[in-house]
Amino acid sequence: MNLRRILALATRIVHQFRRDRRTLFLLFVVPVLVLSLLAWIYRGDGASPVTLAIVNEGQSPLAAQIVTGLQEDASLTVREMDAAAAMRALDQGEVDAVLTLPADLSLRPGGPPQQIEVTLDGSDPSTTSAVMGALTRTLPETVVRAVNPAGLPIQIEPRFLHGGPEFDRLDYLAPVIIGFFVFFFVFLLTSVSFLRERSEGSIERLIVSPLGRGEIVLGYMLGFTLFAALQAAVTVLFAVYALRIHYVGNLGLVFLFTLLLTLGAVNLGIFLSTFARTELQVVQFIPLVIVPQALLSGILWPIDSLPEPLQWLAHALPLTYAAEALRGVMIRGDGLAALWVNLAVLAGFAVLMIVLGTSTLRREAA
Amino acid sequence: MEPIVEVENVSKQFGPITALAGVTLDVPSGIIYGLLGPSGSGKTTLIRLIAGAMRASAGQVRVFGRPQPSRANAARIGYMTQAAALYPDLSLRENLTFFGTLYGLDDRRLRERVEAIAAEVELADRLDSPLHTFSGGMRQRASLACALLHEPDLLILDEPTVGLDPVLRRAFWERFRRLAAAGRTLIVSSHVMDEADRCDRLAFLREGRLLATGSPSELRQITEQANLEDAFLALAAGTGSLLEGGVR
Numbered sequence: 375m376n377l378r379r380i381l382a383l384a385t386r387i388v389h390q391f392r393r394d395r396r397t398l399f400l401l402f403v404v405p406v407l408v409l410s411l412l413a414w415i416y417r418g419d420g421a422s423p424v425t426l427a428i429v430n431e432g433q434s435p436l437a438a439q440i441v442t443g444l445q446e447d448a449s450l451t452v453r454e455m456d457a458a459a460a461m462r463a464l465d466q467g468e469v470d471a472v473l474t475l476p477a478d479l480s481l482r483p484g485g486p487p488q489q490i491e492v493t494l495d496g497s498d499p500s501t502t503s504a505v506m507g508a509l510t511r512t513l514p515e516t517v518v519r520a521v522n523p524a525g526l527p528i529q530i531e532p533r534f535l536h537g538g539p540e541f542d543r544l545d546y547l548a549p550v551i552i553g554f555f556v557f558f559f560v561f562l563l564t565s566v567s568f569l570r571e572r573s574e575g576s577i578e579r580l581i582v583s584p585l586g587r588g589e590i591v592l593g594y595m596l597g598f599t600l601f602a603a604l605q606a607a608v609t610v611l612f613a614v615y616a617l618r619i620h621y622v623g624n625l626g627l628v629f630l631f632t633l634l635l636t637l638g639a640v641n642l643g644i645f646l647s648t649f650a651r652t653e654l655q656v657v658q659f660i661p662l663v664i665v666p667q668a669l670l671s672g673i674l675w676p677i678d679s680l681p682e683p684l685q686w687l688a689h690a691l692p693l694t695y696a697a698e699a700l701r702g703v704m705i706r707g708d709g710l711a712a713l714w715v716n717l718a719v720l721a722g723f724a725v726l727m728i729v730l731g732t733s734t735l736r737r738e739a740a
Numbered sequence: 741m742e743p744i745v746e747v748e749n750v751s752k753q754f755g756p757i758t759a760l761a762g763v764t765l766d767v768p769s770g771i772i773y774g775l776l777g778p779s780g781s782g783k784t785t786l787i788r789l790i791a792g793a794m795r796a797s798a799g800q801v802r803v804f805g806r807p808q809p810s811r812a813n814a815a816r817i818g819y820m821t822q823a824a825a826l827y828p829d830l831s832l833r834e835n836l837t838f839f840g841t842l843y844g845l846d847d848r849r850l851r852e853r854v855e856a857i858a859a860e861v862e863l864a865d866r867l868d869s870p871l872h873t874f875s876g877g878m879r880q881r882a883s884l885a886c887a888l889l890h891e892p893d894l895l896i897l898d899e900p901t902v903g904l905d906p907v908l909r910r911a912f913w914e915r916f917r918r919l920a921a922a923g924r925t926l927i928v929s930s931h932v933m934d935e936a937d938r939c940d941r942l943a944f945l946r947e948g949r950l951l952a953t954g955s956p957s958e959l960r961q962i963t964e965q966a967n968l969e970d971a972f973l974a975l976a977a978g979t980g981s982l983l984e985g986g987v988r
Contacts, residue, residue, distance in 0.1 A: 379841065575821050575822070576825045578825060581793050582809075583839070583842045
């Protein structure tokens, strides 16, 4: 092992990407853009998502109180109309649901429960659940207020161990997005640059030079680790200081987990590039390597909510462990004591990939 | 004197394909040794085996007395691959510096050699241009510069003059002659027969087999032909038994 040769290779990789504006954009601007977009989606002042038409057939006091209660619900836009207009509006998509309050609606303690009819469009499950959620949240409260102006006699008082009442989806997603981008871009860039090394024949020059196989792998890891660390720094700083995401962790641990993920991704790229002859074929690995990890590693859905066989699969994917660890560090402030399993699994993945990556280089000279 | 390169009954298989079959030849020190043959004759395979880019399936290649591939030999060999095989995004200086560092030149010597070699191949004014702005001929000169940078004792050049205009081609061969005169050993492959006369010794290859080896005049003599192209044709058509294994 010769440090000067390893550094020469790492420096070369830095030089190659330094001038490549498209790649730099992909590495440093795209994650920031995606995070900003997510921030806009989850935190922007969207119009009230659900529009409810109320058909008030009678004018009972209870009905009036229900209407007022629903109007006060921030997640609903309430419009009163007659039955025919409401059904037309629902049909044309102007409203999402129609609530019909019967003429004889009144409180009859001890009597059979009264039915209030809700007509839903039903073609969009998320709208359906938003409407039903708002109604089940607001109706009982409103009905109770008719008898007791103080509202429900029992109130829930939440206290948070981590996060807080203002904690949102972005806080939950950002730590994982950082890990995902590092893995995705490092994998993609290593495979493509290794493929070029092969297709342009320069790998042949490296192999006959005094540079050893291990030195090639180390040089590549060093070069890409530098870019991955820079990317993680840009993304973390942007998320914490510009987007003000919830962050209580240790920056050193964020970099440690990012580093382990990078080492795995570089060598996975070297290994898989052996099975590709063109850059298009490298791109064809993305659905195989990246998409399952994006779906299963707990980025979009908690792993506990997956069917059991998929949970097993999720626990075979490195990004699962990185996502869990980054979330633990950034949201809960976990230290290494809590995350040593994740650390061990990611280190194991990196070592396995280094062995595979080096062995493909050895085969090169066969 | 012991030959620089000894190829002993070497064969190379790529799956079901035999690229080289039982080739034996020696390359003495300080000469230009030409590997001549049409494309697909096994020249590049033989060159890659000598350079240490892969292992023989059977037989042995020894360079400087050590079996190839050998890490100890690597720094004494300069290898110019058939394609330019450099980094097009990098400038000539960055390419040269990269390869120079791999070959263990220290910083001061590296700076000297980069300037010297760029002047030598007449690219001194383009040192800081990225290689993708170079013409084919300039790229080939850059590739030669990378192979010469660390002043190797053995220079292995795979079709170095292919695609060059006649003026550049002559300049390349004059450079090769100067290097041989300075005591370096050159192995040069070519499929152009009019280059054969510029070599001190030749090996004729066809379909992975050695047809004959010898100096250009020896090869003319044994085939009783006036030019080397006819000599090659006579050898290719002739009775293998007489010539196989080489005329030393």
